[in-house]
Amino acid sequence: MKKAAPTIDRRRFLAGAGMFSGLFGVGSVLKYSTQFFLLSRAPTEAPEPRKEWQGSTVQSYRPLGKTGWKMSDISMGTSGTSDPYVVHMALDRGVNYIDTSPDYSDSLSEKTVGEGIKGRRDKVFLVSKFCSPSGHLDKDTPVPEIIEAVEGSLKRLQTDYLDLCHVHACNTIDRLMAPTFHEAFDRLKEQGKVRFMGVSTHTPELEAVCNHAIDSGRFDVMMVAYNFKNWPDLSNIISRAHEKGVGFVAMKTLKGAYHTVLKDFEPDERNSFTQAAFKWVNNDPKVSGLVVSMGKPNQIDEYLYASGKKADPADLALLERYDRLVTKEYCRPGCGECLDSCPYDVPVDDIMRYSMYFQAYGRERDAMIKYSKLPRERTAEACLGCNAPCEAACRFEVPIREKLVKAHSLLKLPA
Numbered sequence: 001m002k003k004a005a006p007t008i009d010r011r012r013f014l015a016g017a018g019m020f021s022g023l024f025g026v027g028s029v030l031k032y033s034t035q036f037f038l039l040s041r042a043p044t045e046a047p048e049p050r051k052e053w054q055g056s057t058v059q060s061y062r063p064l065g066k067t068g069w070k071m072s073d074i075s076m077g078t079s080g081t082s083d084p085y086v087v088h089m090a091l092d093r094g095v096n097y098i099d100t101s102p103d104y105s106d107s108l109s110e111k112t113v114g115e116g117i118k119g120r121r122d123k124v125f126l127v128s129k130f131c132s133p134s135g136h137l138d139k140d141t142p143v144p145e146i147i148e149a150v151e152g153s154l155k156r157l158q159t160d161y162l163d164l165c166h167v168h169a170c171n172t173i174d175r176l177m178a179p180t181f182h183e184a185f186d187r188l189k190e191q192g193k194v195r196f197m198g199v200s201t202h203t204p205e206l207e208a209v210c211n212h213a214i215d216s217g218r219f220d221v222m223m224v225a226y227n228f229k230n231w232p233d234l235s236n237i238i239s240r241a242h243e244k245g246v247g248f249v250a251m252k253t254l255k256g257a258y259h260t261v262l263k264d265f266e267p268d269e270r271n272s273f274t275q276a277a278f279k280w281v282n283n284d285p286k287v288s289g290l291v292v293s294m295g296k297p298n299q300i301d302e303y304l305y306a307s308g309k310k311a312d313p314a315d316l317a318l319l320e321r322y323d324r325l326v327t328k329e330y331c332r333p334g335c336g337e338c339l340d341s342c343p344y345d346v347p348v349d350d351i352m353r354y355s356m357y358f359q360a361y362g363r364e365r366d367a368m369i370k371y372s373k374l375p376r377e378r379t380a381e382a383c384l385g386c387n388a389p390c391e392a393a394c395r396f397e398v399p400i401r402e403k404l405v406k407a408h409s410l411l412k413l414p415a
């Protein structure tokens with residue numbers, strides 16, 4: 001199975017070139033590819049891998065709510081995964097929970113996972129979303145279409161069942177409890193095609209959505225943006241989920257992984273950053289585990305070295321330092337306090353998140369496609385001539401206008 005892994009950036013670009021040429025034309029692809037290579041410097045990967053990381057394996061498995069599964073404390077996200085060998089390698093190293101979605105890389109992620117788990121389906125808790133390759137399903141989507149979308153995931157994943165299917169990017173209680181998703185889930189469950197239902201969220205309504213999901217008794221797992229010095233404080237939600245047997249899976253654990261900040265760290269500090277962040281999340285035994293995008297073999301080595309370990313004072317000092325440096329950079333998932341002050345109804349938090357996907361996660365295509373779906377009048381183009389009343393509403397003093405203007409120049413499709 002093992003083969004030489006070409007660099008992910010090259011493969012990702014090649015995989016995406018077809019779609020980009022469709023969207024932008026070949027000339028545009030060539031022009032923008034330079035920009036992608038410059039910006040995707042993989043800040044989520046140590047520049048100087050340590051020898052002791054080689055061959056690292058999962059050291060701890062934790063109960064995933066009442067599902068009966070014990071998940072690897074550091075598990076596989078696949079938003080940037082396009083090589084089945086990397087999936088295969090993660091399983092070899094003890095990862096037993098894989099999160100994917102039809103809209104990651106225009107379904108390439110699901111296809112890759114399907115190839116990677118071939119012959120080992122029973123060794124992995126397989127998670128996808130109520131979603132299609134072209135984007136999130138609206139809550140009013142007819143039930144047969146939702147079922148068809150999940151069946152599309154099963155086909156790409158080469159399996160006849162999902163262990164878990166999330167209501168994806170759930171931003172309101174209406175969406176969380178949409179009768180369409182619940183009916184589709186019940187039918188799929190009856191047919192043995194989906195075992196458990198979950199919710200993924202990083203919305204301004206995060207606390208309300210999480211609390212309602214716990215109280216409703218309908219959800220088995222929640223996947224939530226959660227990182228050191230999280231705001232808002234989710235400890236109460238984590239405790240309540242634990243008491244009710246709802247698995248709590250953390251995502252976006254690197255708090256943006258800002259390369260602008262990390263590049264100023266000493267190599268040794270920078271090498272420790274991802275592991276310190278993971279250890280901090282898993283310090284709470286009520287957290288079932290975390291998912292992080294694994295796209296390269298050396299990321300698996302690096303990330304799994306933190307498995308089963310507790311954050312120590314040096315880790316905490318490093319995270320404090322990073323936190324101080326990013327405080328005015330980082331738009332907090334679950335905040336949204338500035339949204340009502342924008343006269344143009346610009347979705348500040350979503351655009352900041354797309355910008356993070358582009359700059360920190362190497363998900364340039366996904367970020368641009370997501371941004372392209374906003375109505376033009378709600379894009380950050382509106383910020384160009386605005387005096388930014390939103391900024392007075394941000395307690396973290398994020399320079400919203402400046403960041404959104406930059407995001408617009410990165411994310412807008414070429415004319």
Ligand code: SF4
Nearest residue numbers: 331332335336338394
């Ligand atoms: S920019 Fe500030 S106020 Fe607006 S959502 Fe982000 S953190 Fe909250």
Ligand code: SF4
Nearest residue numbers: 342382383386388390
């Ligand atoms: S700068 Fe103006 S247009 Fe842009 S988000 Fe702030 S208030 Fe809205």
